[in-house]
Amino acid sequence: MAKGITPRAEDYSRWYQDVIAQAQLADYAPVKGCMVIRPNGYAIWENMQAALDRMFKATGHQNAYFPMLIPESFMTKEAEHVEGFAPECAVVTHGGGKKLEENLYIRPTSETIIWDMYRKWIMSYRDLPILINQWANVVRWEMRTRLFLRTTEFLWQEGHTAHATEQEAEEETRRMLDVYATFAEEHMAVPVIKGVKSDSEKFAGAVRTYCIEAIMQDTKALQAGTSHFLGQNFAKAFDVKFQDKDEKQKYVWASSWGVSTRLVGALIMVHSDDKGLVVPPKLAATHGVVVPIWMKDHQVDDMIQVGREIHEEISAAFPDHVFRLDDRREYKPGWKFTEWEQRGACVRIEVGPRDAEKNQVVLVRRDTGEKEFLPRADLVARLKDLYPAMQNDMFEKARQFRETNTHQVDDYESFKSGLDEKGGFFLGHWDGTPETEAKVKEETKATIRCIPFEDNPEAGVCMVSGKPSKQRVIWARAY
């Protein structure tokens, strides 16, 4: 610990790795592309899970668990789905010492096995809707991996719902997109843009994919969550019909939606700084660290005792928060400060012999570095105000960053030079064709991140082809 972190300006990619290493969030695993999520990183994921799970249950969903192993024949039932996912799969060919009669795929996503079960469970309109979510691991074979953002195995949740009507399924799809956006903004303090993906970027097997898109500090985009309207594609592939109130047999309508441990990567990339990890209070693994300070040996025991008392006071006042007392005798205060900054403790509370005499403490915010002296008796009240303020300030800072780095662009040349010179989100017109999208991707590596929801979209002409465009879309280079 307490080694250096490469500054963002010098090498953003190295900075990201250094932050993860110094905060002990994750580590590379012996199997290529896999990661170990260490306790400090897993605690953030657990906080995310808890908040999301509450939101899912509040919107009527129940958790369940479906097997990880999917027969090869299932994968091939939905034509677009198999084309999109089969090449990325890990394949089990042997089990119990024998070659299997049929190969099994480790789930890359669970639509196929879930819709096979839904066929057994759904008979009548009375069995609908089914609103199920699962927390699980999935495997997608990846060539170029990056801790949290893209790993061969990752953790996620996947919602899979079944409905009697198209409208209900569409409403569910949009409702869960809203849940994701609320979670991103109110818990992660990450502003997102909601919209729909272009056809070439949609989920393999979906009719439409909705998404939330966020901007990272290097101005690249990151897709933070997706919600898919699946129409009747999987119901038809798996022959899932129900008897409706009118006694007719109809195919079931579907949605699926997911977010993953990639969100931990987004959180790091949006808020952290050259000193290390910064996490908003609602998701932090450590809400504060108390560091007692001493100058002379005879002060050590007394100061540790004062630190312990302060730790107990704030722990009692915030039972859901995690506070640490750093009473290690072998390290100097400055070394401890650096370590806890790297690890993303929301605040540091210092107390030295002179502070103790005056009954005061020193409070240092992790996000801004601001330092204040205050009476020890006021600490709890101050923290009660400070945490929501930090949460809000971090969101606001990220929102301003996005604003500064979002550019309106009307011609392709300005777009290309802007992308290279400053990067960011570019609001430009698109003619709606996959050919234009492919040309831009080929020439600039930028893609359409989403077609944002707009009440009164401004029509115009495509920045590339000059053909008519219904509205501006968001172009950016992305993770």
Place this chain on the structure above:
Amino acid sequence: MAKGITPRAEDYSRWYQDVIAQAQLADYAPVKGCMVIRPNGYAIWENMQAALDRMFKATGHQNAYFPMLIPESFMTKEAEHVEGFAPECAVVTHGGGKKLEENLYIRPTSETIIWDMYRKWIMSYRDLPILINQWANVVRWEMRTRLFLRTTEFLWQEGHTAHATEQEAEEETRRMLDVYATFAEEHMAVPVIKGVKSDSEKFAGAVRTYCIEAIMQDTKALQAGTSHFLGQNFAKAFDVKFQDKDEKQKYVWASSWGVSTRLVGALIMVHSDDKGLVVPPKLAATHGVVVPIWMKDHQVDDMIQVGREIHEEISAAFPDHVFRLDDRREYKPGWKFTEWEQRGACVRIEVGPRDAEKNQVVLVRRDTGEKEFLPRADLVARLKDLYPAMQNDMFEKARQFRETNTHQVDDYESFKSGLDEKGGFFLGHWDGTPETEAKVKEETKATIRCIPFEDNPEAGVCMVSGKPSKQRVIWARAY
């Protein structure tokens, strides 16, 4: 729903399957030996997870996540471990469309990959202890499977700890056994016997395996949790050393411990009855159902309204509990009663037009079937007493069942006839040899469930060989 359940006395195994099917706890999956955990079953597992996770954290553990895919070469590093687990593994040979250079095993347990990481993380005594737990899925290829009790893929938690001294590792192993016993008795209401496994039943790679053993209603035993003292076996296999305070390099000491979704099977087998599922309140998915009753059409809306008010009152009084209002108009009360009994709702609250007039409700306990009339205004207070009473009564009933079905036995003939005639736990002397154990297993299918912890063990002579025995052990047929 509301189909019949085979009585226990007629066919215990069918009864178990019927309870699971009618309560919609789980379903067979298309891949042989795998199961789908349906929302009603998963809710029980979530309640188990929440309680255990709190207990793990209260004893200083942190959660983390290690990859599911383990290189074949890792499995072979610990000799006993590979012998025990390799034949049960599912093997990934292809990924991303290509044959892999090295086969990957889906984890049957994670000692190998975790100790490979611990080698990187442990340098000095300052890095110890490491107290990590992981919630995960594992795969063990099984020939004969049974929902929850033995499935090819199952969910579990696995704790993996690293210590500087043998004593610390041993203390940790025993501490977690105690946590499991407390959980089984206080949350599951399942009495357990703590003890140590004989060498032939211990975990492949452990020095000693401790376990908790429970008795099912068919008098068979079920191992409900294990905690392993691993000595330095994995540290030596993966070369994990630390520099101690005396500056010497030493191998690290270890424990591992786990419980799985098998506990849901144990819960069903201990408490449920011929009407269906019975779950103690601390783990129940449904703590109560309100069933409004009407005789005539004009009463329907009023009675549903009364039911809704009662549902709101009790939901507000028990925010952590789940209550349901069964306001379905198309089903008769009797049909609903049967359905909720099958699904294991802890209590049923009936209210009909005459009850409403008198401001009273009918309260029916699921575990005993006892029915009482009480003023609606007293309902919340009554439930506050009733839930702990049910929890306690269910434990006591199970404890008495075990007592009735535990027999002291001194000669092999009585043991064999007792086992066939009445079954149960048999306390009999054992000479400590694997030969005697193997002979008994071969001849009776009974095994040593555990050598129970006893302060003053009674010495004697082995019921089979007549050789000296240090103490009685528990013999039984087991799941």
